[in-house]
Amino acid sequence: MKKxxxxxxxxxxxxxxxxxxxxxxxxxxxxxFGFLGxxxxxxxxxxxxxxxxxxPTSGKAIVAGYDIRTQPEMIKKNIxxxxxxxxxxxxxxxxxxxxxxxxxxxxPEIEIAPRTLELLNRLGLENEKDSLVKALxxxxxxxxxxxxxxxxxxxxxxxxxxxxxxxPVTRRQFWEMIYEATDSGITVFVTTHYMDEAEYCDRVSIMxxxxxxxxxxxxxxxxxxxxxxxxxxxxxxxxNASRKAD
Amino acid sequence: MISCKNISKKYKKVQALNDxxxxxxxxxxFGLIGPDGAGKTSxxxxxxxxxxxxxxxxxxxxxxxxxxxxxxRERVGYMPGRFSLYQDLSVEENLNFFATVFNxxxxxxxxxxxxxxxxxxxxxxxKAGKLSGxxxxxxxxxxxxxxxxxxxxxxxxxxxxxPVxxxxxWGMLKNLQQQGITILVSTPYMDEASLCDRIALIQKGRFLxxxxxxxxxxxxxxxxxxxxxxxxxxxxxxxxxxxxxxxxFAFGDSHHITLKDPTSTHKQENWGPQKKNINDIDxxxxxxxxxxxxKNHINVVIKKIKxxxxxxxMELSKNNL
Numbered sequence: 129m130k131k132x133x134x135x136x137x138x139x140x141x142x143x144x145x146x147x148x149x150x151x152x153x154x155x156x157x158x159x160x161f162g163f164l165g166x167x168x169x170x171x172x173x174x175x176x177x178x179x180x181x182x183x184p185t186s187g188k189a190i191v192a193g194y195d196i197r198t199q200p201e202m203i204k205k206n207i208x209x210x211x212x213x214x215x216x217x218x219x220x221x222x223x224x225x226x227x228x229x230x231x232x233x234x235x236p237e238i239e240i241a242p243r244t245l246e247l248l249n250r251l252g253l254e255n256e257k258d259s260l261v262k263a264l265x266x267x268x269x270x271x272x273x274x275x276x277x278x279x280x281x282x283x284x285x286x287x288x289x290x291x292x293x294x295x296p297v298t299r300r301q302f303w304e305m306i307y308e309a310t311d312s313g314i315t316v317f318v319t320t321h322y323m324d325e326a327e328y329c330d331r332v333s334i335m336x337x338x339x340x341x342x343x344x345x346x347x348x349x350x351x352x353x354x355x356x357x358x359x360x361x362x363x364x365x366x367x368n369a370s371r372k373a374d
Numbered sequence: 375m376i377s378c379k380n381i382s383k384k385y386k387k388v389q390a391l392n393d394x395x396x397x398x399x400x401x402x403x404f405g406l407i408g409p410d411g412a413g414k415t416s417x418x419x420x421x422x423x424x425x426x427x428x429x430x431x432x433x434x435x436x437x438x439x440x441x442x443x444x445x446x447r448e449r450v451g452y453m454p455g456r457f458s459l460y461q462d463l464s465v466e467e468n469l470n471f472f473a474t475v476f477n478x479x480x481x482x483x484x485x486x487x488x489x490x491x492x493x494x495x496x497x498x499x500x501k502a503g504k505l506s507g508x509x510x511x512x513x514x515x516x517x518x519x520x521x522x523x524x525x526x527x528x529x530x531x532x533x534x535x536x537p538v539x540x541x542x543x544w545g546m547l548k549n550l551q552q553q554g555i556t557i558l559v560s561t562p563y564m565d566e567a568s569l570c571d572r573i574a575l576i577q578k579g580r581f582l583x584x585x586x587x588x589x590x591x592x593x594x595x596x597x598x599x600x601x602x603x604x605x606x607x608x609x610x611x612x613x614x615x616x617x618x619x620x621x622x623f624a625f626g627d628s629h630h631i632t633l634k635d636p637t638s639t640h641k642q643e644n645w646g647p648q649k650k651n652i653n654d655i656d657x658x659x660x661x662x663x664x665x666x667x668x669k670n671h672i673n674v675v676i677k678k679i680k681x682x683x684x685x686x687x688m689e690l691s692k693n694n695l
Binding site for chain 1: 408409410411412506507508530533534535536537538539541562563564565577607610623624625626627684687688691
């Protein structure tokens with residue numbers, strides 16, 4: 129199986145504090161990889177390095193075929209990114225948001241119009257293309273944000289708490305969209321605080337104090353920790369963290 | 375302790391709150407459960423006298439939110455959803471500031487905040503802006519408590535917080551409740567509902583229901599089944615294609631489904647007997663299992679389950695479109 133992310137002993141230190149401490153893992157093409165951890169465990173720092181936004185102190189990682197240390201600009205062009213906190217410009221229209229991100233990700237000029245049309249058709253947003261994003265229902269906004277994040281056909285998309293604060297139905301529709309996207313071969317790297325969503329991942333890693341404390345399929349993790357659900361697995365691993373929440 | 379009668383609030387075209395009425399009893403932990411944009415923050419801001427409702431009356435601790443706004447502000451503690459302390463003041467400077475604003479001292483009410491504040495005291499000289507999320511949350515709670523409020527308003531205190539820290543935070547709330555403080559707390563996490571004495575499920579400015587978490591769950595009318603099989607993604611599609619299945623949603627490691635009322639559907643040939651009896655549900659489960667196995671599903675497990683608050687929310691929100 130082709131590897132889309134290969135991480136080896138990746139470390140990020142701020143002074144004497146090791147935010148990320150020698151983590152190693154691989155993510156395969158087409159996989160939904162859940163990246164969990166308590167607040168302060170080092171998730172955000174690790175994710176920033178994988179997106180080419182932060183240079184590691186030591187160790188290495190290859191993302192979408194590029195070295196995060198020497199080719200961060202190539203990584204930024206070849207990944208997608210979406211978070212609940214920031215995804216679309218509310219004061220731009222649907223079409224303007226698409227055009228803006230197409231430009232940011234350097235989608236070839238000739239490709240933009242047909243892809244935009246295809247996207248609007250697929251989401252059923254043809255009649256809304258000139259509506260401001262802030263006027264859209266949350267569910268549509270989420271679908272649009274995700275579609276925009278993968279508009280440039282990246283090999284992998286990073287989703288940073290994409291469903292925080294979203295109502296239960298919309299949250300589930302979002303995951304169904306993730307499933308659809310992975311059917312077309314894209315790899316999904318996702319963080320979440322909803323433990324039921326951890327169940328939807330092919331594999332899940334749980335970070336504690338800068339290290340990966342566990343990594344396996346949800347079924348195997350539950351077996352290993354003799355837990356009924358992922359919430360219990362998480363609780364068992366994270367409750368003894370020395371730097372939880374600070 | 376808190377009373378709302380027919381509160382409505384509109385921002386231009388958006389009806390943020392639509393005829394909201396409820397009461398919070400003294401010493402209660404009352405939860406407002408609902409997604410972003412449901413109107414939770416608007417309700418908080420009306421009750422803490424920061425904005426005016428378009429219609430309706432509200433009182434807090436026996437005081438009118440319009441006429442007695444100054445008195446209310448002295449008596450309540452408010453932790454907004456967005457971190458609203460002074461980022462460039464240190465931890466202890468923030469706490470002292472809030473104590474002074476409320477005409478008191480940290481020493482006078484230290485007992486109340488002690489358990490929470492002690493956890494961040496080692497960092498008391500650090501600037502608030504440099505704190506981690508969990509520490510900011512504890513400082514904000516300490517500042518909201520330092521004048522010994524009678525009512526505490528907490529707007530999404532656990533959003534974006536990991537499950538372990540969330541459990542800890544709720545532990546702190548239970549301790550505050552023991553000390554006689556009434557708490558109105560909002561959250562988008564449905565699993566936190568069971569930690570409240572009573573809850574209101576809120577969506578699009580309306581309350582879907584108000585009751586104890588147990589009673590909300592008991593009021594679920596339909597039979598709820600959990601279904602799992604080897605291929606969960608295909609299972610979701612196949613379940614939805616079955617005409618007798620009314621709703622089907624993923625719930626962690628299983629899918630939850632409700633069934634259409636058999637008396638209201640015409641197509642019943644493959645379905646269980648119309649007469650309700652104790653074997654009815656077993657028959658239904660067997661039929662369902664056979665249908666799924668006919669579609670090549672393996673390891674099919676179907677169980678009748680008790681609904682959780684999230685099931686209730688999804689069922690109730692269907693009628694609030």
